[in-house]
Amino acid sequence: xxxxxxxxxxxxxxxxxxxxxxxxxxxxxxxxxxxxxxxxxxxxxxxxxxxxxxxxxxxxxxxxxxxxxxxxxxxxxxxxxxxxxxxxxxxxxxxxxxxxxxxxxxxxxxxxxxxxxxxxxxxxxxxxxxxxxxxxxxxxxxxxxxxxxxxxx
Numbered sequence: 038x039x040x041x042x043x044x045x046x047x048x049x050x051x052x053x054x055x056x057x058x059x060x061x062x063x064x065x066x067x068x069x070x071x072x073x074x075x076x077x078x079x080x081x082x083x084x085x086x087x088x089x090x091x092x093x094x095x096x097x098x099x100x101x102x103x104x105x106x107x108x109x110x111x112x113x114x115x116x117x118x119x120x121x122x123x124x125x126x127x128x129x130x131x132x133x134x135x136x137x138x139x140x141x142x143x144x145x146x147x148x149x150x151x152x153x154x155x156x157x158x159x160x161x162x163x164x165x166x167x168x169x170x171x172x173x174x175x176x177x178x179x180x181x182x183x184x185x186x187x188x189x190x
Contacts, residue, residue: 082121172186
């Protein structure tokens with residue numbers, strides 16, 4: 038008999054042993070999520086995985102980006118990143134919505150070692166950050182499509 042739920046629990050448990058979050062990172066994830074939930078401006082932060090320790094942490098500059106263009110300027114060409122994005126939208130009904138999503142930036146030019154490292158942490162970061170959904174990006178140009186994808190939710 039197959040128990041898919043037990044496989045999922047085992048998978049998440051093994052991910053949580055491989056990857057770590059400092060308490061500061063956990064606190065920053067919560068603070069960002071709560072602080073951006075009613076924002077009128079887009080806000081984004083970049084996260085990476087330390088290849089040696091497998092710690093998931095915010096990029097060194099600790100910058101909060103206020104536009105997708107500014108974010109695009111700081112994403113590397115050949116290395117994956119996670120981006121937490123809070124992006125206010127006005128729905129056709131006139132209601133304001135502020136989707137909170139994880140952008141999974143995986144350039145086609147990055148090496149297979151980094152691909153595996155980031156792929157293994159994707160769901161763990163999504164669950165830890167409490168992002169509503171994940172949007173996969175293969176290039177910086179894909180950022181232009183993010184508002185359309187969010188509006189189509």
